[in-house]
Amino acid sequence: MYIPDHFKEPSTQVLHGFIDQNPFGILFTNGAGGYDANHLPFELQPEQGPQGTLLAHVARNNPVWQDVQTGDKVLVVFQGAHAYVSPTWYPSKQEHHKQVPTWNYMVAHAHGRITIRDDERYVRGVVARLTRRHEANLPQPWKMTDGPKEYIDSMLKAIVGIEIEITSLVGKFKLSQNKAPQDIHGAGIALKEQGHTVLGDAMLAAPAKG
Structure with a gap:
């Protein structure tokens, strides 16, 4: 990924927080069957390994867990807020019109090495933590014990766990940091008015580096 210095996010802690808030990632592999991409919810274990470890599961019928081997290099991409930015939102456009x-x-x-975890205890733990987190704010949170044991056991047998030790973590937060402060502010406010609140707030909080 091409990352100009002014768009680079160097903090591992910030990137861990970003993944935690945007856990639905794309797993890119290059196994025996060639290039593949799978869209999966991930759980980040920030303290496991030098740069953290990603946990997930796939359907047993999904060939990806047999297409790759433990130790293979993989890439997981996590995308957050994004939006089109009009040059009309930059105050300087009204002065010299040199904006696009x-x-x-x-x-x-997140680059890393994958480990296939085809064991019921591991998969049960991944699913339990994933559902506990995403059910937490619901009025009546679902938990695994809500289903008949035989049914839950059969569903767990139908999935396979994967674990990815992160070996390199890079972030690109393109928030108009190469623009003048008044232009960042103008575009950030306009994005918020368009409903892109997360991106607009991030821009308003980002220091100009241009």
């Missing part, structure tokens, strides 16, 4: 459209976005790339 762009697209702002926030993304993290």
Whole structure:
């Protein structure tokens, strides 16, 4: 990924927080069957390994877990807020008209090595933590014990766990940092008015580096 210095997010802690808030990633593999991409919800274990470890599961019928081997290099991409930015939102455009459209976005790339975890205890733990987190704010949170034991056991047998030790974590937060402060502010406010609140707030909080 091409990352100009002014768009680079160097903090591992910030990138861990970004993944935690945007856990639905794309797993890219290059196994025996060639290139593949799978869209999966991930759980980040930030303290496991030098740069953290990603946990997930796939359907047993999904060939990806047999197409790759433990130790293979993989890439997981996490994308956050993104939106079109009009040059009309930059105050300086009204002065010299030297502005063009762009697209702002926030993304993290986690490179790592995959481990296939085809064991029921591991998969049960991954599913339990995933559902506990995403059910937490619901009025009546679902939990695994809500289903008949035989049914839950059969569903767990139908999935396979994967674990990815992150070996390199890079982030690109393109938030108009190469623009003048008044232009960042103008575009950030306009994005919020368009409903892109997360991206607009991130722009308003980002220091100009241009």
